[in-house]
Amino acid sequence: MRTIVSPAQLRSRRGRLIYWSLLVLLLAAFTLAFLFPLYWAATGAMKSPGELARTPPTVVPRVWHPESYVQAWQQMDLGRYFLNTVVVAGGAWLVQLVVDVPAAFALSKLRPKLGNAVLGLMLATLMLPASALLVPTYLTVTDVPLLHLNLLNSPTAIWLPAAANAFNIYVLKRFFDQIPDELLESARLDGAGPVRILLRIVLPLSRPILAVVSIFAVVTAWKDFIWPLLVFPDPGKQTLSVLLQRVAIDMPLNLLVAGLVLAGVPMVALFLVFQRQILAGLGSGAFKG
Structure with a gap:
């Protein structure tokens, strides 16, 4: 069976290092692509309205406002x-x-x-x-x-x-x-x-x-x-x-x-x-x- 990476290359130390490095990088990239929007929404709700609308945006809230969830639920x-x-x-x-x-x-x-x-x-x-x-x-x-x-x-x-x-x-x-x-x-x-x-x-x-x-x-x-x-x-x-x-x-x-x-x-x-x-x-x- 012909593959992109031959079994002989995978058995070598350099081949295993490259293979697992690329695999980990790809998994990390796909995980980040799926989880980052969830993180952005969850933390965005805990920013102030001004900080949420500012440009460029802040990745981590400067001041955390977890009470926003309670206020949203009530209001x-x-x-x-x-x-x-x-x-x-x-x-x-x-x-x-x-x-x-x-x-x-x-x-x-x-x-x-x-x-x-x-x-x-x-x-x-x-x-x-x-x-x-x-x-x-x-x-x-x-x-x-x-x-x-x-x-x-x-x-x-x-x-x-x-x-x-x-x-x-x-x-x-x-x-x-x-x-x-x-x-x-x-x-x-x-x-x-x-x-x-x-x-x-x-x-x-x-x-x-x-x-x-x-x-x-x-x-x-x-x-x-x-x-x-x-x-x-x-x-x-x-x-x-x-x-x-x-x-x-x-x-x-x-x-x-x-x-x-x-x-x-x-x-x-x-x-x-x-x-x-x-x-x-x-x-x-x-x-x-």
Whole structure:
């Protein structure tokens, strides 16, 4: 096997020194590139507004103001908007799993007639820009067909449009395709129906990909801005992303940065807690062609 550095060069002392030196430098550079923005935001919130806006900027605050986080929490009433966002993101996650998992299971293992055509139509929706769907979706949630309900200022205005996610259905279906049919057939011979097979066999085997899909669902709902801005005209029911944009003009810069940092902490914590499941799901082959 031909590589950039031959095995003979790696076995030499000079080759090992150069190899490990470059590897450490590259790892340090990539780590700095990812962590420095987080450091800049976290320390920027602890600067005074004048120091934060000065040119050239200071890498380390001259005077530390950790109370900025407390002031941002109190002045922007972040606790209330955190709760709003948790309700929106949690509901969107639950609704997507309830709808997408059975849909992917049906397309993968039950193989209904015209299943491929249905999947193709679902994937075709991914070709449409999100902005093109705003108006028809908005008209739908303001007057739900048949029910004639107005869902504005209700979390269901976000939950229902997010329910049928074509990307999640495709990813789940690709994972379910890898589950051996013999395993499911043996369960059918024991008298298990489709629902029992899904709950007792498929879901326990699908924890890695369910973790990936869950992260996608929660992060998408947590950081979404345009759609919550449209469906929550009542300021008291808005999410964090809408709040931070609304108060950006009147809020001191350091407090605004503190609010942004606090809004991002749950997503960073979520990744750190479930990183093993996420990496397992990404490496499970569900994304391979």
